Amino acid sequence: SSPHLQTYNERAKKHANKAARALLGVMEEKQSNLSVSVDVTKSKDFFDIIEAVGPHVCLIKTHIDILEDFDPTVIDRLRELSEKHKFSIFEDRKFADIGSTVALQYSKGIYKIADWAHITNAHAVPGPSIITGLASVGIPKDRGLILLAEMSSKGALTTGSYTEDAVRMARARRDFVIGFIAQHRMEGIGASDTDNIAGEDFLVLAPGVGLDATGDAMGQQYRTPEQVVFESGCDVIIVGRGIYGKGENVDTREVLKQAQRYQAAGWEAYKKRVQR
Numbered sequence: 001s002s003p004h005l006q007t008y009n010e011r012a013k014k015h016a017n018k019a020a021r022a023l024l025g026v027m028e029e030k031q032s033n034l035s036v037s038v039d040v041t042k043s044k045d046f047f048d049i050i051e052a053v054g055p056h057v058c059l060i061k062t063h064i065d066i067l068e069d070f071d072p073t074v075i076d077r078l079r080e081l082s083e084k085h086k087f088s089i090f091e092d093r094k095f096a097d098i099g100s101t102v103a104l105q106y107s108k109g110i111y112k113i114a115d116w117a118h119i120t121n122a123h124a125v126p127g128p129s130i131i132t133g134l135a136s137v138g139i140p141k142d143r144g145l146i147l148l149a150e151m152s153s154k155g156a157l158t159t160g161s162y163t164e165d166a167v168r169m170a171r172a173r174r175d176f177v178i179g180f181i182a183q184h185r186m187e188g189i190g191a192s193d194t195d196n197i198a199g200e201d202f203l204v205l206a207p208g209v210g211l212d213a214t215g216d217a218m219g220q221q222y223r224t225p226e227q228v229v230f231e232s233g234c235d236v237i238i239v240g241r242g243i244y245g246k247g248e249n250v251d252t253r254e255v256l257k258q259a260q261r262y263q264a265a266g267w268e269a270y271k272k273r274v275q276r
């Protein structure tokens, strides 16, 4: 049956990519398809949020370049927390350049993303060479790549044939591309009769998830966990401000409460999906 009707555990056992297996395994173990996007600019707030949500998430999503007080100890502590609470790390870097440049951006500079992020992502706009470049760094480290197939923002150009072409690019590199940022499940999309899509299992990570708001003032659009996981077949819900609000002087009790609320909503939607 198609992957979205299988359990995360069944998929974990079969997946060819180590980062995908680890993520799917942790989702089942922790009963969580929640990823918290920790978009704050001070490392104290960053770690306060991660400490609070750690037990409730399968994945922590970072924008490491927005931290104003970044230093390499941030990475050490992030890795410790990833091991302690068993979550994977996803740097939402959205690479978008030629292969040779993205290979440098992924491995070098201040952040050395490939050293610590189990998963990162890339736009499809440069074509297949962006995957070749990132794979040259990521494959030897057992990393996984997510392609942006659909964005959540109003007026996004990631529609129709662009989305289909992104899926075709992923299909050609199933050893490294483990899934998509998207709003719907994607397996089989854009496939021709001769494509071998049996066993294709792309994880779909959906940002733009909120229970209390429908959007923000800058074009973000929110859907509920029920809509993205049950109705649209996505696998992971990505939630930022729905969990920590403004992200300044965070109230960790409130953050914990919201994380538990989103974890429960995401898991209920998944249970309903695999049981039908």
Ligand code: 5FU
Pocket (backbone or CB within 6 Å): 037, 039, 063, 092, 148, 150, 151, 152, 153, 181, 207, 208, 209, 220, 238, 239, 240, 241, 242
């Ligand atoms: F690729 C995408 C996308 O299409 N929409 C997004 O919102 C990524 N995001 C990220 O998810 C965005 O960069 C934020 O880090 C996060 C959403 O945060 P929010 O506070 O839940 O709106």
